[in-house]
Amino acid sequence: MKKYQLMAPGPTPVPSQVLLAMAQPMIHHRTPEYQALFTEVRAGLKALVQTAQDVIPLACSGTGAMEAAVVNTLSAGETVAVVNAGKFGERWMEIAKTYGMNIVELRAPFGDTVPAARLAETLRTRSEITAVLAQHSESSTGVLHDVRGYAEATRGTGAILIVDAVSSLGIANLEMDTWGVDAVVAGSQKGLMLPPGLAFCALSQKAWARVATSRLPKYYFNLTEEQTWLVKNEPRYTPPVSIVVGLREALRMLQAEGLANVFKRHDRLARATRAGVEALGLQLFPRATPTPALTAVTSPRGIDSEKIVAAYAQAHNITIAGGQGEMKGKLFRLGHMGYAAEFDVIIALSALEQVLADLGVPVDFGASMRAAQKIFAEKA
Amino acid sequence: MKKYQLMAPGPTPVPSQVLLAMAQPMIHHRTPEYQALFTEVRAGLKALVQTAQDVIPLACSGTGAMEAAVVNTLSAGETVAVVNAGKFGERWMEIAKTYGMNIVELRAPFGDTVPAARLAETLRTRSEITAVLAQHSESSTGVLHDVRGYAEATRGTGAILIVDAVSSLGIANLEMDTWGVDAVVAGSQKGLMLPPGLAFCALSQKAWARVATSRLPKYYFNLTEEQTWLVKNEPRYTPPVSIVVGLREALRMLQAEGLANVFKRHDRLARATRAGVEALGLQLFPRATPTPALTAVTSPRGIDSEKIVAAYAQAHNITIAGGQGEMKGKLFRLGHMGYAAEFDVIIALSALEQVLADLGVPVDFGASMRAAQKIFAEKA
Known part of the structure; x- marks a missing residue:
């Protein structure tokens, strides 16, 4: 054996207690039971993302949430800076290209990083940049980028900082509000110890202000609509109920550990x-x-x-x-x-x-x- | 009690044997184990959708797959006919509007249907129509639309027929290939007896021909990319593994029943x-x-x-x-x-x-x- x-x-592995919670009979998503569940996981997610903003759950993989962050805050023809030092940096490049953005590529060899000073210099000289797209943990190369430094470099500029935290949320410290990150994207299947199929996106006030002017078409990933439902403590569409049930258990485990x-x-x-x-x-x-x-x-x-x-x-x-x-x-x-x-x-x-x-x-x-x-x- | x-x-309820299959330890999606699983569910889905085409699984709710069918086969400025006789007909309207299509609305009062003859007449007089969007089972009103008739009306025209079969797949007979339906969209949480979080989209040859000319931007829902991975028997992105594991059990149950x-x-x-x-x-x-x-x-x-x-x-x-x-x-x-x-x-x-x-x-x-x-x- x-x-x-x-x-x-x-x-990543899913704890047995989470698997068994998920194996409970299916519940409906427009019931008091789901509302109680949703209340708890919404609060837990805010604590995990270290933000006062709502963390919007989306039924998709992490890539879907990356796309959601881009298509809700930006428009075709805008110029974005992409920290590209791995496969997931390349994914930001592809998404930005798909949606018609001009790209200022901040490239580093795989295994290396882009220092915050380089980003700061780029933002100083290229004032047309409206967003910075970066990974926190670039899991293709095993590198942790300096998101805190990127946030400092971005603060006070017209650009927003969009961070893929898929393999850092609940793993490496990421203080969304304190550092000043404008969009945090994450998924269920890494630090959250859940099966894949649920992703998350949280936006700062600065990012929400950009949402109002974004002209890219979006329907399934429309975060404004998502937020309208969220404040009613209801999911907009049928959510991946079993993963949300598992999320409650996982968040409790993380809270118990601290x-x-x-x-x-x-x-x-x-x-x-x-x-x-x-x-x-x-x-x-x-x-x-x-x-x-x-x-x-x-x-x-x-x-x-x-x-x-x-x-x-x-x-x-x-x-x-x-x-x-x-x-x-x-x-x-x-x-x-x-x-x-x-x-x-x-x-x-x-x-x-x-x-x-x-x-x-x-x-x-x-x-x-x-x-x-x-x-x-x-x-x- | x-x-x-x-x-x-x-x-809908998930059978215990499916829940327990899903409670097995998480597996990785780029392994021989997953490949064997994927081979089986791909074959089972084809049989269920009654098509020789691949049925593409997507990590999203049914609405995401509806959007995928539209943004992959159509372009802004095209004219589509929408069978609108309920809340999910309205959803087709919203998606088509979001992506800049001209809409010919075939409206019926809630609880009623649009006869195939009316669609045929519309297609005869409005040759600019490039797609027909309809539900099979409109679950907001409890009506089953005449998709077979819609397919007959559409056949031989330049239009493709896109059908939301979310609440009909594995419930009501829907012969995609024989009837000539060009896109079938479905979800996991209805006839398939699974938790929500997995959706499906199958395209006919006629629909795939349209994909080549579609100019709408798409990344997460890019079906061409999905298909490229599918023929290698691999998922493009991290799939909702546990639901796919459950899908194998559910398909076996449906196959055993016939x-x-x-x-x-x-x-x-x-x-x-x-x-x-x-x-x-x-x-x-x-x-x-x-x-x-x-x-x-x-x-x-x-x-x-x-x-x-x-x-x-x-x-x-x-x-x-x-x-x-x-x-x-x-x-x-x-x-x-x-x-x-x-x-x-x-x-x-x-x-x-x-x-x-x-x-x-x-x-x-x-x-x-x-x-x-x-x-x-x-x-x-």
């Missing part, structure tokens, strides 16, 4: 994973601040990283992820977000040692786990 | 419900062919139908639905689609007798159930 382990950078502790846990898991990987002589893929959501590792010289992914699956029944797009074959990614704890890291590293040895890489067995244990032994 | 009964026209039997069952449930309601002296809301998905009943004179809905909930723990929009207060709707069987109808009617009596309506107790029993006693 090999116990199945889901250690990809999303979807948001600061949730972030600390992810930081510990990430540091332990990185220490373990490096103890085996492997190189981390990021050359900038790594995300606490996952660890991207450069494949050892001469080894296609897809072989590592396959060995994890075939020999150990563990799903990890390889590289996407041009990074395919060059890196592998270990997720440690959401319903993830210390011994999951130990398992991932234990399997890594076996996988590398099987692929002919000399391995000092136990070295990665020893390094991780030292991190876990740190107090407070 | 009052056992909870979900008898609204969607979401599609013809599924339609017969719904027809029996609908006829029994109508007979029961009429046996109590109530009037059916539809003046045209009623849908087998639900029964819309005109509220007895002097009684706000919201009171009937509330009494079902409060006295009997049963969720039914009232009227939507301008029909609010005037009708109530009993769902009998998806995971619904004979004794569910008996329960709904039993409760109805009690509810009416409590509201002061003279009731011949047992009369509605006697009428239903006679339908159920019919052979073959």
Whole structure:
């Protein structure tokens, strides 16, 4: 028997108590029961996004919510700056292009970041920029971008800052209101420990002011209409009821742990994973601040990283992820977000040692786990 | 104890075996396990939609799939005919308007239908019409529109027929290929007995030819991109994995029953419900062919139908639905689609007798159930 382990950078494991809550009989979305549920999850989402604004749930994947943020706040012909340093940065590029925007690309090599100073300089010289599109955690490269710095750079300009927090919400600290982020986009299947199928979008006052002037057509993703229903504590369309039921359980778990502790846990898991990987002589893929959501590792010289992914699956029944797009074959990614704890890291590293040895890489067995244990032994 | 009964026209009850399948540990969507799952559900969906075309799953509600069908096959400035005889007909109007189409409205009073001959005449005189948008089952009024006739009227013209089958797929016979329907849109939470959050869109060759010339911007709902991934047997974006897992179970249940039997069952449930309601002296809301998905009943004179809905909930723990929009207060709707069987109808009617009596309506107790029993006693 090999116990199945889901250690990809999303979807992430769903706790049994959440799965079982979702397995309760279906309820209707226009009932007092749903209203009570909706009241609770709306409050929980605000706390999680650290905002006084409503967090609008949308029945779609994270990409749908990215599109919603763009088509509601912008218009064709506007100029947007895109922080592009990975596959999800490219997605912002594609969305902006699809909707007829002029793009100022702030590109960094995959594995690197765009410093806030560079964005600030761009905004100073290109006053026509009306929005900045960025990831918080770029899960294709394992890099955490400096969203706090981007918010500082954007504040006081005419531009709004739209942040894809799909793989950072409930994982890395993101203070929407305090930092001054204008749109936060997230999904259910990462830090929220839920199945995919529910996404979120929260807008600042500055962003809502832009909504009023946006001329792009939208129907399903019309956030103004969504908000009209939300203030009545009702969903606009039939919501993914079972995921919303699961969301209540997941939010309760996060609240019980405390948001600061949730972030600390992810930081510990990430540091332990990185220490373990490096103890085996492997190189981390990021050359900038790594995300606490996952660890991207450069494949050892001469080894296609897809072989590592396959060995994890075939020999150990563990799903990890390889590289996407041009990074395919060059890196592998270990997720440690959401319903993830210390011994999951130990398992991932234990399997890594076996996988590398099987692929002919000399391995000092136990070295990665020893390094991780030292991190876990740190107090407070 | 009052056992909870979900008898609204969607979401509908989810069978326990489906709920428990969905409660299995989360799997990743880029694995051999998911590929095997996807292969099976893709084949099952084709059989259900009665088409040789791929049925594209989308992570959204039915409304999202309605929008997808429009924005992929049409362009701003085109003229579309909309069969508008209920709230979901109005939704087609809104979507077409949002995307800049000229609308030829084929309106019928709520509860009525638009005969195919009227559509044929319109298409003859208005050759600029490039698409016909219609519901199959208009769940706001309980009417089944003549989609087969609409397809005949559309065939040989330059127009495509786009059908919202959200509350008819797996409920009423809809032969996409044989009849010549060009786009079928459906959702997970009606005949498919699943939680909401997954929708479907299938396009005919004629519709795909239109996709190539459509100039409306789309990203999340880009069906060309979806199809590119589908032929590789992979989802384009992170799919609502748990609902897809449930879909496999639901499709197996429908296959085991046999599609013809599924339609017969719904027809029996609908006829029994109508007979029961009429046996109590109530009037059916539809003046045209009623849908087998639900029964819309005109509220007895002097009684706000919201009171009937509330009494079902409060006295009997049963969720039914009232009227939507301008029909609010005037009708109530009993769902009998998806995971619904004979004794569910008996329960709904039993409760109805009690509810009416409590509201002061003279009731011949047992009369509605006697009428239903006679339908159920019919052979073959």
